[in-house]
Amino acid sequence: MAYSREWLLECILMKMKSPRLYQHIRINKILALPGKTCLKKSLQHFKSGFGFNKKVFSVLKEKTDSLENSEKHGNLLFDELKLSENLKMDSNGVVQGYVNYGPRSYTR
Numbered sequence: 001m002a003y004s005r006e007w008l009l010e011c012i013l014m015k016m017k018s019p020r021l022y023q024h025i026r027i028n029k030i031l032a033l034p035g036k037t038c039l040k041k042s043l044q045h046f047k048s049g050f051g052f053n054k055k056v057f058s059v060l061k062e063k064t065d066s067l068e069n070s071e072k073h074g075n076l077l078f079d080e081l082k083l084s085e086n087l088k089m090d091s092n093g094v095v096q097g098y099v100n101y102g103p104r105s106y107t108r
Contacts, residue, residue, distance in 0.1 A: 046093065
C-alpha cells in the first residue's frame with residue numbers, strides 16, 4: 001500500500017509519542033497504519049536538520065569574549081530533553097526537530 005509523505009510523517013510522530021497505542025491501532029485495524037519496516041525506510045528518506053543550534057554558541061562566544069580567562073570555566077548541562085513534541089516537516093520535505101549527537105551516541 002502506498003502512503004503519502006504527510007501520512008508517513010504523521011505515523012512516525014504517532015509511533016514516537018505512543019508506540020503501544022500505535023501497535024494497538026495497527027493490529028486491531030482501526031486505521032491502516034504502515035508497519036515498523038515501512039516507517040524505518042520512510043524515515044531514511046526524510047531530510048532532517050541535525051546538530052545543535054549554532055546561534056546558541058555564537059551568543060555564548062559573545063557573552064564570554066568580555067570575560068577574563070579565569071572566568072571562562074563552566075559546563076553545559078542538558079537535562080530531560082524531549083524532542084518528539086515539535087517535529088515538523090517544512091514545504092521542502094525537511095523534518096525539523098531531530099538532533100544527531102554524532103559518533104558519541106549509542107544504538108539500542
